[in-house]
Amino acid sequence: MRKSILAALKVCSIIALTSVGSVSSYSVQETHAASCRGGQGIGVHRTVRLNTNGGKRYGTSHGGAQNFLKHKEVVLTFDDGPISSVTNKILHELDRHCAKATFFMVATMAKNNPALAKKVANKGHTIGIHSYSHKNLGKLNGKSAISDVNRSINAIERAVGRDVAPFFRFPYLSENRSVNQHLNRLGYGVFAIDVDSLDYRFSNSTSMVNRVMSELNRKGKGIILLHDIQRVTGSGIGQLLDRLNKGGYKIVHIKGSGGKDPVAPVLVSSAESKAKKAKPIVVAANTATQPKPKVKKVKVVKKTKVQRTTVKKKVTRKKKLTTKQALQNRNNPIRAKLKKRIVITQAQPAKKKRVKTQKVAKVTAQDVFKGNRAKVLKQFNKNKQAFRAAIKKRIIN
Ligand SMILES: [Zn+2]
CATH class of the missing domain: 3.20.20.370 (Glycoside hydrolase/deacetylase)
Structure with a gap:
């Protein structure tokens, strides 16, 4: 049906x-x-x-x-x-x-x-x-x-x-x-x-x-x-x-x-x-x-930047080592150039030394003061001894 x-x-x-x-x-x-x-x-x-x-x-x-x-x-x-x-x-x-x-x-x-x-x-x-x-x-x-x-x-x-x-x-x-x-x-x-x-x-x-x-x-x-x-x-x-x-x-x-x-x-x-x-x-x-994928991309760029900087640092370290080696070798043709560089690099620490000497000068001034103080004390002590000697004399006398 x-x-x-x-x-x-x-x-x-x-x-x-x-x-x-x-x-x-x-x-x-x-x-x-x-x-x-x-x-x-x-x-x-x-x-x-x-x-x-x-x-x-x-x-x-x-x-x-x-x-x-x-x-x-x-x-x-x-x-x-x-x-x-x-x-x-x-x-x-x-x-x-x-x-x-x-x-x-x-x-x-x-x-x-x-x-x-x-x-x-x-x-x-x-x-x-x-x-x-x-x-x-x-x-x-x-x-x-x-x-x-x-x-x-x-x-x-x-x-x-x-x-x-x-x-x-x-x-x-x-x-x-x-x-x-x-x-x-x-x-x-x-x-x-x-x-x-x-x-x-x-x-x-x-x-x-x-x-x-x-x-x-x-x-x-x-x-x-x-x-x-x-x-x-x-x-x-x-x-x-x-x-x-x-x-x-x-x-x-x-x-x-x-x-x-x-x-x-x-x-x-x-x-x-x-x-x-x-x-x-x-x-x-x-x-x-x-917007999320964009943020991810930025992160990736940052990572690569960090990697690049670390690589650069490594390279510069390697260069320093080679200059030392080059200096040790007198036959090295770039020795003269490297020496100039060393002169420049030596001049930089010299500045630092000046700073240090300035500091030393300040210290010496204090030392001088201290020295003077010591001299005064010495004189005082001498006077003390003289004073004591005089007292002894008076007692004896
Ligand atoms: Zn559902």
Whole structure:
């Protein structure tokens, strides 16, 4: 029965619906397109275009969340990538199951592998922002945190070669009030989570999948957090998609609305030409935002300077030794020249001697004074002796 329904819906039937509840916060495209793997693939149940204007928040973990999911609906999200060893496996499994997901990329990761970032986009998955280098933005001051967000948006969009969805997720879900205000101005939605896979804690993929399923069964629906840098997620994603399908869960693919996050995939070639056009700006941004390597270069220069000076000192020492040797050898033709130099060098210590003699002169003056004093004392002593002699005489007399 189910197969026949799916066969009838091989061509995606798109039913545009107006949103219910939070008015105009999202529009829905019903896309019952699970036609892959002979109807065994979970596919995409529906695509939701989220209107993120007005500081919208998604995911129950940080409150005030937009409720766009129905019972048994899930959104797959992957953070921290892309990295070829894991992201490629995930892309392969998502393809195999005809599923779509959202990748919250870290800018440094996307910059390291722009081809993979483009691949994610060209496969029709949604790309969101997950900071520049995964700093805890909640611990940064407003200015630094906003700067990080701006840099991350620029870097990721350049790596991907086009605009990405206006979706932002804070690293560690650690929010920054200034960044929230900034994202609100930019029209970005802030994403938290409903179901945490805790995939970084697991080494066994089945255990990780069991964890996700038990959390989902408890909550009934939600945005699932996974990481496309975790091996266990790469090896377990196929199993998770199978379990979701068997458990009757439906995948919802979220997209941005407005000018960002275009519906039709952009060809890699055109994306690359866009990136090439933007290259001068990339260089400027890189030089402005990465001062650390410059400092390192300066340090290296300092080191080389020190090395040069030590080398020079060594050389001069060696020269002195050779002049001595040359002087000892009477047959040496440069002996006369060296003698002149010695005359000059001898004249220099002579100056020092003069200084010394001046000092001696001062000392001698004191000595003279002391000598005079000694003479006076001697005379006094003599007088004493004479005085004593006179007294003796008087006694005797
Ligand atoms: Zn993260």
